[in-house]
Amino acid sequence: MTVETATPTAPAPAAPGRRGPTLPSGSVITTFLVLFLVVAAFTVDGFASTRNAGFLLLDVVVIALIALPLTLIVVTGEIDLSVASTVGLSSAVMGRLWLAGLPLETIVPLVLVLGAVLGAVNGFLVTRLGLPSLAVTIGTLALYRGLAFVVLGDQAVADFPRAWTTWAISSIGSTGIPTVVLPLLVLVAVTAVVLHATPVGRALYAMGNSEDAARFSGIDVARTKLWLFVVTGVVSALGGVYWTLRYGSARADNATGLELQVIAAILLGGVSIFGGSGGLLGVIAGALLLGSVRNALQLVNVPSDVLNIVTGVLLIAAVVAPQVAARVRGRRRRPAAT
Amino acid sequence: MSAPTTRTPAPLPEELAAPERTGRRGSALVHRLFVVRELGILAALVLLVVVTVIANPRFLSGQNVRDLLLSAAILTVLAAGQTMVIVTRNVDLSVGSVLGLSAYATGTLLVEAPGTPVVVAVLAGMAVGAVCGLVNGVIVATAGVPSLVVTLGTLYAFRGLVSLWASSADRLQINAADLPAGFKSLGGARLLGVPVLFLVAVAVVLLVGYYLRTFRSGRELYGIGSAPEAARLSGIPVGRRVLTAFVVNGALAGLAGVLYAARFQTLDTTAGTGQELFVVAAAVVGGVAIFGGSGSVYGAALGALLLTTIGTALPQLGLDPFWRDAAVGALILAAIALDRALQLRLAARLRGRNARRDR
Secondary structure, eight states: OOOSOOOSSSOOOOOTTTTTTSGGGGHHHHHHHHHHHHHHHHHSTTTTSHHHHHHHHHHHHHHHHHHHHHHHHHHTTOOOTTHHHHHHHHHHHHHHHHHTTOOHHHHHHHHHHHHHHHHHHHHHHHHTSOOOHHHHHHHHHHHHHHHHHHHHTTOOBOOOOHHHHHHHHOBSTTSOOBTTHHHHHHHHHHHHHHHHHSHHHHHHHHHHHOHHHHHHTTOOHHHHHHHHHHHHHHHHHHHHHHHHHHHTOBOTTTTTTHHHHHHHHHHHTTOOTTSSOOOHHHHHHHHHHHHHHHHHHHHTTOOGGGHHHHHHHHHHHHHHHHHHHHHHHHHHHHHHHO | OOOOOOOOOOOOHHHHHSSHHHHHHHHHHHHHHHHHHHHHHHHHHHHHHHHHHHHOGGGGSHHHHHHHHHHHHHHHHHHHHHHHHHHTTOOOTTHHHHHHHHHHHHHHHHHHOTTOOHHHHHHHHHHHHHHHHHHHHHHHHHHOOOHHHHHHHHHHHHHHHHHHHHHHTTOOEEOGGGSOHHHHHHHHOEETTEEHHHHHHHHHHHHHHHHHHHSHHHHHHHHHHHOHHHHHHTTOOHHHHHHHHHHHHHHHHHHHHHHHHHHHOOEETTTTTTHHHHHHHHHHHTTOOTTSSOOOHHHHHHHHHHHHHHHHHHHHTTOOTTHHHHHHHHHHHHHHHHHHHHHHHHHHHHHHHHHHHHO
């Protein structure tokens, strides 16, 4: 939903041309984020400390990580609900292989390959068999989570090497910023460049706006989507590896329900669920806003379950507000036109 | 989402008015296909039961079957409501949270006023659900926002509401001992040996099925799901119908909450968490197209029964219960792949028919 640049002459429907897919589409949510951070820093005790900033970022890392490839998928008009189950299955396999005595240096690449396979299964069912991605990934959400339990049962594997687990929660010098933020920033930059500055990125928006038009203009829609699902699988598996190290525990039920938080961040960031519009800046801001609001409310002792209300209301407000704004604008324009 | 558009006997005036005879014969073909589709799930269910019984004859013992039907009852009621919503090309992900809110509300009512008649408690739970459905429906129908997003939001919000209520009332859990005996007896009550809760579910399925099949407004739900724009142009009050579907679905999720309270009798704020997945799965396995316009509530009910049976049959077959979720996932994938294959074949056959006629 592009909210900005409504010229009074043209009725601007998410223009896929030069204006639509540029970075500023997340400016509204970014403004919200900055405002919230400033207000919270002055009103919430302990919010602005380096220690707290570290905790906040650690909680956002996996959500932001998985949101990167998933944003690309949503932009093309598809969805992948199986990401959190992929995290869980990766974590379970990691634990099982560790029990089998393999070193982590071997396990991690194997788990990433597994992620690619899981993503490829989704992609194959969606692009080759032509099944709706929503239904397919509801199926694999259950399937992958089930396999995670088959692999590891209800046990927890927690004896990973200290060097790895402490690295996962370490921070850069005395700044309080987690070390993992650096590789994450690299991935954010790569994804942003791909989405906003390459023909591939433009092709993704084109697919989301009109698949047929994209196909007629020579884009291999099926292959592109297949690769997006594969990448999402790999990144989710990476998220599973990190999740396991960060909490120092491989469990089949790791990250259950995380898919909803990732999708909430993406939609909050202004990406249309129907595809074709939105930008990466907004998604990162969305993930940070969700994380900050939760963090601030926890600091003022709001019970963690109640935070759900805030998440839900934010999500609905984020999608309803642009619609209402568009309608108001439309009403104002009409008398002038006639 | 790229919707592979499903062709159904949509009761749109222009389609009815167009080529008379092929139209009717075509829709008879479509109808037969859906009967086949439902028989397919039934066959899968029977096969599963037969295999399990061979492995373990006690699977069909009275108590086991009653437990199975009790578990299936709640999912079936949810699936019936969800079918109405999905048929209109919408989805309600908040049903698990609505169930939790309704169960907690009913429990609180019965603890605070133990003399409340069971009927009033049931109606109260349904009313809570209907209000939740109204919230969903109003946002979806008036703001023109995708239901997937709205109900993802209310999934969080309603669950948060239960937690807020429970923590502010300082009653995080409602125990069986606090509930009046009259209500508790509902959970184990039987009529001719069949659990009453299951009969409630059957009644709900028959009512919703009759409504969707017979009433004009019920048929219009299919029209809306098949082609929202065509439905609007042909004068169907799309917003109002969709709103109604959400309210009814909410009320049924509320009823499921009451059934949950009666069955489990120990309630906390997590009741029904994650149910949305199984509900949508039951509908999809039952042949309800995720992008609307086709499927029946009977199929969804059979889907719910099949999913529940898998859960109880696996241990009897000597398989680890951990296989359940994996089996459910595989079943969903098989069901949508089958639907796609049937749809392609149907399209080919209808084309063949028209080609013959044109010659």
